[in-house]
Amino acid sequence: MTMPIANLRFLVVDDHEFQRAMLKRMLQSLGAQHIYEAADGIEALDILRREDRCFDIILSDLEMPEMDGMEFIRHLGELTTGVSVILISALEPSLIASVETMTQAYGINLLGAMEKPILMPQLEALISLHKPCQTKQKQSCVAQEFTLKEIIDGLRSNEFEAFFQPKCELATGHITGAEALARWRHPEKGIIPPAAFIKPMEDNGLIDDLTWIMLRKAVAFRPMWGDISRKAGTLSVNLSTQSLGEVDMAGRIIEIVHTEKLEPEQIILEVTESAAATDVGKVLENLSRLRMRGFGLSIDDYGTGYSSMQQLMRIAFTELKIDRSFVADAIKHESARVILESSLNMARKxxxxxxxxxxxxxxxxxxxxxxxxxxxxxxxxxxxxEADAFADWIQDWERAV
Incomplete structure (x- = not known):
């Protein structure tokens, strides 16, 4: 739900007095009634730290003396105020795009960036994207922490489950399969997303346990799909880097799939770009054996690592999974679109x-x-x-396409 602009508090940060005055007039013409000004990042931070100054939207220039917009954004991220930001600059688009990515990396709710001269319709459109307390809610969710003992108890109590997200054929709209994603059904706190437990598991040598739990549960559920969709055949499961280094990994996967009477061609194993960074021999042996048996191999989050091309040469991948960052940015940034298009062309070849x-x-x-x-x-x-809901969802989706 959006808040009426008259109720929003704005802070305009720009070292040019004329530019601040112009922005203030534009905001007032849109109905804003609470507008504050700062001549640079230092003054803006001073205003933000005052207890009686809680802001909804900050409009900040990037080029300012003393403290430029980038340093101001870094400090703003440390304050975790829950404020939304609109960037303003006359810099080249590629540089603005980099700063946008930096802003998001600092955990700030970025509404967008505007090039000078500022246009009223563009300003109004970006303000309309603001949602009250959006960033605070996100931070509180991610900040939810669990002790190592709680996580271990959850593993022992079989509380981790496979949720399923469908994969859709763009040309026809038909479902081609689904990816199994880990969720923790906590007895007191409900469904917990992976951001709360994946890193602690990786840091404490528990991610391998989760990998095998997910594989067994996902594969056991796959036969329930039946022939609901003519193409809903492939099940994608993520493999941890730790598991890939185990000499018997391929054999264990083959045994699990055979037990559920599935064909290897129905399973796609997703691995990250860094999968073969260590224990190269063991990793390549496992993946080559699985590929030889008919399993599909997907390079996950393509474009986010540092050795993408090398991995494509090393491993016989059958699928290239392009990271969400390129998809989200391709509409706004030409560089992201070029990378996306190039990746698709390369995969086809x-x-x-x-x-x-x-x-x-x-x-x-x-x-x-x-x-x-x-x-x-x-x-x-x-x-x-959830598994049961997924089977019903496929039926509804396929009837609609």
Whole structure:
């Protein structure tokens, strides 16, 4: 729910008095009644630290003396105020795009960036994106922490489950499969997302346990799909880097799949770009053996690592999964679109299936169709859901397409 602009508190940060006055007039013409000004980042931080100055939206220039906009944004992220930010600059678009990414990395709710001269419709459109306390809510969710003992108890009590997010064929709309994603069904706190437990598991040598739990539960559920969808055949499961280094990993996976009477061709094993960074021999032996048996291999979050090309040469991948950051930014930034298009072209030449993660809007979907991506996954199609709900969801979706 958006808040009426008259109720919002604005802070305009710009070292040019004329620019501040112009922004103030534009905000007033849109109905804003609570507008404060700062000539630089130092003054802005001083205003923000006062107890009686809680702001909803900050409009900040990037080029300022003493403390520029980038340093101000870093300090703003440390304050964790829950404020939204609109960037203003006359700098080149590629540099503004970098600062946008930096702003998001600091955990700030970025509404967007405007190039000078500022246009009223653009300003109004960005303000309309503000949602009260959006950033605070997100931070409180991610900040939820559990002790190592709680996590171990959860593993022993079989509280970790597989949720399923569908993958959709862009050309036809039909479901081609789903990815199994880990969720913790906490007895007191409900469904816990992976951000709260994946890193502690990795840091304490528990991620391997989760990998095998997820594989067994996901594979056991796959036969329940039946023939609901003519193409809903593949189940994607993530493999941890630790598991890939185990000499018997391939054998264990083959045994689990055989026990559930599934064909290896129905399973896609997703690995990150850094999968073969260590224990190269063991990793390549495991993945080569699985590929030889008919399992699909997907390079996950493609584009976020430092050795993408090398990994494509080392491992016989069948699927390239493009990271959500390129999908989300491709609409706004030419550089992201070029990388996305180049990745899709490369995958086609290597005869790899392409899947785009993080598809959240109709424009995302339309652009991927235009660029020739084969499959999509993201909230625009469906959020991850429990096993029973997934089977029902497929039926409803397939009737609609």
């Amino acid at each position: 290597l005869k790899m299936k392409t899947v785009a993660e993080g598809v959240e809007t109709q424009p995302d979907w339309d652009l991927l169709c235009e660029l020739g991506c084969e499959c999509a996954q993201g909230y625009f199609i469906a959020k991850p859901m």
